[in-house]
Amino acid sequence: RKEVEQDPGPFNVPEGATVAFNCTYSNSASQSFFWYRQDCRKEPKLLMSVYSSGNEDGRFTAQLNRASQYISLLIRDSKLSDSATYLCVVRARQGGKLIFGQGTELSVKP
Amino acid sequence: DTGVSQNPRHKITKRGQNVTFRCDPISEHNRLYWYRQTLGQGPEFLTYFQNEAQLEKSRLLSDRFSAERPKGSFSTLEIQRTEQGDSAMYLCASSLGTGDEKLFFGSGTQLSVL
Numbered sequence: 481r482k483e484v485e486q487d488p489g490p491f492n493v494p495e496g497a498t499v500a501f502n503c504t505y506s507n508s509a510s511q512s513f514f515w516y517r518q519d520c521r522k523e524p525k526l527l528m529s530v531y532s533s534g535n536e537d538g539r540f541t542a543q544l545n546r547a548s549q550y551i552s553l554l555i556r557d558s559k560l561s562d563s564a565t566y567l568c569v570v571r572a573r574q575g576g577k578l579i580f581g582q583g584t585e586l587s588v589k590p
Numbered sequence: 591d592t593g594v595s596q597n598p599r600h601k602i603t604k605r606g607q608n609v610t611f612r613c614d615p616i617s618e619h620n621r622l623y624w625y626r627q628t629l630g631q632g633p634e635f636l637t638y639f640q641n642e643a644q645l646e647k648s649r650l651l652s653d654r655f656s657a658e659r660p661k662g663s664f665s666t667l668e669i670q671r672t673e674q675g676d677s678a679m680y681l682c683a684s685s686l687g688t689g690d691e692k693l694f695f696g697s698g699t700q701l702s703v704l
Contacts, residue, residue, distance in 0.1 A: 524695050525695070567632050577646055
């Protein structure tokens, strides 16, 4: 089993749609959780951290369920500029390496 | 430009040759990471440094791969006796090293082994 697994994608949605990405992780002792965004042929960039209480940044909402070892990202009112690959990322221990999922590709169409 | 810098951007080599990549992190960053990424996959962890100390190396990494960060600033990643399966984007990232901080990635070195 992979340490971090994501929905395979791709997700093709119209502008204005709401889309949700799911991610599971295998190490129950994992400490920190993130969503990174990667545009085509570009490097990954941090989108947002994921906190136990859930957190929101504009149209983006991240949730963490430690009991189920599950992370989600919700994007509301999708924009064309949201088209990218979304990477679920887990840090197993404080100060340790970041482990990336395979990524889920999102394509927002007009 | 004060971001993470990687050189070269592209490298084409023949199977069996050795290649070396360089990464210059953001100047005040203590942590430096190397990842490898192939098409359709997320970045795969290779190794990371805290200053000049190599703290962890992936078990997936063969002995043909070696990384150094001799003065705790720039880092080099060497691949000896390259194989076609080594073809990938090699990404370097740096962070402050204070705990749970975010990674800043360079643009990567695209390696093609013919």
